[in-house]
Amino acid sequence: MLNINWIMPEILLTASIVILLGYTVVYSKIGGKFGQRNKIKYINIFVLLTLIPLLVNMIYDISDININIKNQLSISVGVLIIKLIIVLTTLIIMWLSKKEKAEWYILILLSTLGLMIFVSSIDLIMLYLGIELISLSLYVLAAIKRDNKESTEAGLKYFILGAMGSGILLMGSAIIYIGTGKTNFYEISLYGKSEIIIIGGLLIVMALLFKLAAAPFHMWAPDVYDGAPTIVTAYFAIVPKVGILIGLSNLLYICLINIIDEIQPLVLVSGLMSTIIGSIAAINQTKFKRILAYSAIGHMGFMLLGIGVGTYDSFWGSLIYIVVYIIMSINIFTIVLTIYKDNEKEYIGKMIGISRKNVVLGYTVGITLLSMAGIPPLIGFISKYIIIVSVMKSEHILIGVIAILMSVISGYYYLRIIQYIFFKDTQEYKYREVYGIIEGDNKISIEKSIILGGTIYLIMTLILMPKLLTTMTFTTITSILI
Amino acid sequence: MHSVLALVTTFVNTSGLMIMMGIDFLGLLFLIVYVGAIAILFLFVVMMLNIKLVEIIDNTTRYAPLGLIIGIILALELNYVINISVKGEQSISGFNQPVYVDFSELLYGNKETIISIGQVIYTEYWLYFIIASIILLVSMVGAIVLTLKHEENVKRQDIYTQITR
Numbered sequence: 001m002l003n004i005n006w007i008m009p010e011i012l013l014t015a016s017i018v019i020l021l022g023y024t025v026v027y028s029k030i031g032g033k034f035g036q037r038n039k040i041k042y043i044n045i046f047v048l049l050t051l052i053p054l055l056v057n058m059i060y061d062i063s064d065i066n067i068n069i070k071n072q073l074s075i076s077v078g079v080l081i082i083k084l085i086i087v088l089t090t091l092i093i094m095w096l097s098k099k100e101k102a103e104w105y106i107l108i109l110l111s112t113l114g115l116m117i118f119v120s121s122i123d124l125i126m127l128y129l130g131i132e133l134i135s136l137s138l139y140v141l142a143a144i145k146r147d148n149k150e151s152t153e154a155g156l157k158y159f160i161l162g163a164m165g166s167g168i169l170l171m172g173s174a175i176i177y178i179g180t181g182k183t184n185f186y187e188i189s190l191y192g193k194s195e196i197i198i199i200g201g202l203l204i205v206m207a208l209l210f211k212l213a214a215a216p217f218h219m220w221a222p223d224v225y226d227g228a229p230t231i232v233t234a235y236f237a238i239v240p241k242v243g244i245l246i247g248l249s250n251l252l253y254i255c256l257i258n259i260i261d262e263i264q265p266l267v268l269v270s271g272l273m274s275t276i277i278g279s280i281a282a283i284n285q286t287k288f289k290r291i292l293a294y295s296a297i298g299h300m301g302f303m304l305l306g307i308g309v310g311t312y313d314s315f316w317g318s319l320i321y322i323v324v325y326i327i328m329s330i331n332i333f334t335i336v337l338t339i340y341k342d343n344e345k346e347y348i349g350k351m352i353g354i355s356r357k358n359v360v361l362g363y364t365v366g367i368t369l370l371s372m373a374g375i376p377p378l379i380g381f382i383s384k385y386i387i388i389v390s391v392m393k394s395e396h397i398l399i400g401v402i403a404i405l406m407s408v409i410s411g412y413y414y415l416r417i418i419q420y421i422f423f424k425d426t427q428e429y430k431y432r433e434v435y436g437i438i439e440g441d442n443k444i445s446i447e448k449s450i451i452l453g454g455t456i457y458l459i460m461t462l463i464l465m466p467k468l469l470t471t472m473t474f475t476t477i478t479s480i481l482i
Numbered sequence: 483m484h485s486v487l488a489l490v491t492t493f494v495n496t497s498g499l500m501i502m503m504g505i506d507f508l509g510l511l512f513l514i515v516y517v518g519a520i521a522i523l524f525l526f527v528v529m530m531l532n533i534k535l536v537e538i539i540d541n542t543t544r545y546a547p548l549g550l551i552i553g554i555i556l557a558l559e560l561n562y563v564i565n566i567s568v569k570g571e572q573s574i575s576g577f578n579q580p581v582y583v584d585f586s587e588l589l590y591g592n593k594e595t596i597i598s599i600g601q602v603i604y605t606e607y608w609l610y611f612i613i614a615s616i617i618l619l620v621s622m623v624g625a626i627v628l629t630l631k632h633e634e635n636v637k638r639q640d641i642y643t644q645i646t647r
Contacts, residue, residue: 014616021623072609103627110620117613129613136617140624155628178564195563 006058006067006075009051009083013113016047017106024102041097044105048091048112055084065479071184074122078476082119082246086112089239089326095447096334097231104144108235111137115243122254124173124183124204127247131169131211134240135162141235142228148343154227161220165210172203185255193258201256201263208248209266212241214304215273218297222285225293230340233289234333237296242322246480249307249315253481260310267308268399274301275403279410288336288346291413295372298410299325305403306387309394315481317386319473324383327462331368331455335361338444338452351420361444364456366418371459373414374407379462483528490521507595 004011024040059080067075090112094105114133121127139162143155173183179196182188191197206217213221225233256263278298285291299321306318338361339354340346355362371378374385384407392400444452462469493516500509603611 014612017616021619070606070609101627103623106623107620107627110616110623113616125610126613129610129617133613133617133620136620136624140620140627143628146628175560175564195566199560199563 003067003069006062007069007073008058009054009087010113010116012051012054013047013109013116016050017109017113020044020047020102020109021106024106040102040105041094041099044109045091045094047109048087048094051087052084052091055080055087059084068122071186072123072126073117073120075120076479078479079120079246081472081476082242083116085323085326086115086119086239086243089242089330090235092330092451093231093235093238096234096337096451100231101144104141107137107141107144111141111235112239115240119243119246119250121247122185122250124176124185124188124255127204127251128166128169128173130247131208131244132166134243135166135211138162138236138240141232142224144232145229148227150227151229152227154224157220157227158224162211165207165217168203168210169207172200172205172207174200175203176200185251188255189257191258197256198259198262201251201259202266204251205248205256205263205266208244208251209270209304211244212248212300212304213297214270214300215277215297216270218274218277221297222290222293225296226287226289226346229342230289230333230337230346233292234329234337237292237333238326238329241296241300242326245303245307245318245322249318249480252307253310264308264310267304268396271301271304271308272399272402274298274304275406276301279406282410282413285413286347286349288340288348288351288417291348291417292332292336295410295414296329298406299372301406302384302387302403305391305399309391309396311390311394312477312481313393314387314390316473316477317383317390319477320386320469321383323469323473324379327455327458328368328372328380331364331452331459332372334448334451334455335365335368338448348417348420351417352424353421355422361452362421364452365421367456368459369414369418373411375411377460377463379459382463382466483525486521486524486528489524490517493517493521505595507599 020043023043058075059077062075062077062080065076069075090108094108097104111134114130114137117126118130118134121130139155139159142158143152145151176188176197177183179194179200180188180191182191188197210217225236228236252260252263252267274297278294278296278301282291282294282298285294303318303321303325306314306321336346339350344350351365354365367378371380374380388400388403391403493512497509497512497517500506500512
């Protein structure tokens with residue numbers, strides 16, 4: 001039974017993309033009042049804004065636990081909440097962008113559409129189509145500054161490695177199809193424990209870990225994050241990870257539920273290696289965006305630990321971690337966009353003395369970095385705490401201990417940046433362009449200050465009243481796992 | 483160059499196999515798309531790039547043994563697993579023999595491949611079809627974004643003067 005109402009957001013987004021494409025083609029020729037880039041930005045934001053009430057309405061409306069659309073997509077409360085998170089985050093990142101090309105916004109919308117398809121897919125072909133829609137738009141976005149050498153390099157590298165990842169995913173799907181003759185998740189899960197599903201499942205999970213930039217498959221991440229324009233990096237680091245992580249847990253706990261004992265070590269080892277590499281490899285970096293890339297790998301490791309352990313609590317903690325990670329990443333990338341100019345290399349030397357030039361900005365960076373390191377009164381502490389406690393409870397003591405140690409080590413490079421901000425003398429160091437921040441043209445724009453204020457408020461106070469966060473994630477987890 | 487030609491023969495073989503199996507439309511499509519477009523494109527690229535063979539051989543042979551070992555291990559594993567699962571030497575929970583999608587149920591009595599593909603793709607699998615079309619749209623937009631340049635000194639087609647002269 002086809003229930004087309006429940007894929008209304010996707011249909012609306014597709015229609016708007018097609019209309020916007022025509023609109024931008026026409027008005028880029030004509031120019032004039034409606035061809036201005038600023039207007040195009042707000043038109044695109046309006047498209048995403050229309051999705052939010054629709055999704056909220058659907059969340060309140062949904063009565064069944066699980067709605068199947070032709071055995072290819074499944075909609076539940078959890079999936080809708082994840083879609084809402086994806087749309088909201090994309091909206092914020094789009095709002096942060098400067099006046100970009102019209103195609104930039106179209107590609108972001110297309111990749112969001114791919115994510116919305118991906119998180120609700122319960123079919124191997126749909127999974128592949130969703131991930132291909134996401135990654136193809138991301139390849140183009142990485143290379144969008146085509147005159148810039150590094151951006152082109154990032155795009156090419158991401159394209160080649162990502163194509164290999166997609167190939168591995170297709171191979172896994174083909175092997176599962178050989179063995180079972182089915183592509184639907186529920187039908188595959190009926191087949192019990194068989195070697196062919198194990199091998200195919202391992203390959204598919206590997207490909208998804210590759211897309212997440214988890215540890216043994218992380219080598220593309222720092223280069224791509226460094227080379228791409230900062231606003232695109234912010235999109236890379238935040239939005240696709242949410243969707244792909246939920247897609248991965250869908251796959252693990254619906255399709256591969258019978259062979260979870262064989263798949264679990266892969267996810268756990270990958271998560272553990274991610275935490276190790278995310279903390280140790282970032283120590284020697286001098287560019288802020290590379291540090292953030294490694295930090296993203298480390299955070300991804302914690303989320304994977306939560307999903308890999310597979311108890312109710314750890315899954316819940318993992319989802320809380322995602323939300324917390326989104327909040328902290330939006331803040332830190334807004335700061336990167338504020339401090340560094342467009343065509344500038346993001347050396348951390350430029351952070352020196354910010355606390356004396358712009359006190360509020362300095363304290364914002366400091367608090368966010370402490371929160372990323374997981375210092376108790378801030379929000380980053382809750383998520384790490386829940387993950388580690390749930391890992392320990394399910395008797396993976398060694399993994400928990402190593403995760404704590406790596407969290408301590410990663411504190412080093414966050415604290416180093418804080419030392420640069422607060423305690424280094426501006427005169428003794430060779431980078432003195434710090435003065436550009438609050439003088440003249442480089443003032444913090446109003447949207448950036450609103451976003452910075454909002455996220456720092458959440459970072460500092462969410463630990464006092466985590467009811468909204470916990471309830472929301474709890475509902476999501478309950479409906480996804482059942 | 484020779485390996486691209488070998489690739490072409492592989493595609494031709496595949497399409498021959500498909501035609502012999504009775505799926506004639508897919509076989510011809512394979513021939514048109516892969517041999518006619520992609521392999522020829524590869525050939526052009528190889529011809530135009532003028533790669534020096536010696537450098538490539540120097541660089542790649544270092545990793546060849548490692549790749550060979552890993553490849554052989556993977557091939558043996560897959561062979562073992564597929565033998566076990568498909569031929570049914572182990573019986574696990576009664577679901578051992580794979581049951582593929584029976585397309586003849588979906589065909590409404592048609593025997594020709596092209597008609598049956600058309601009927602299935604527009605009814606049962608329309609979601610896949612639409613999403614695949616969106617993916618093609620992405621690749622088109624991407625190609626235009628990454629390559630189109632509005633240079634000033636290039637003569638452009640002016641449709642108005644063209645049709646009024």
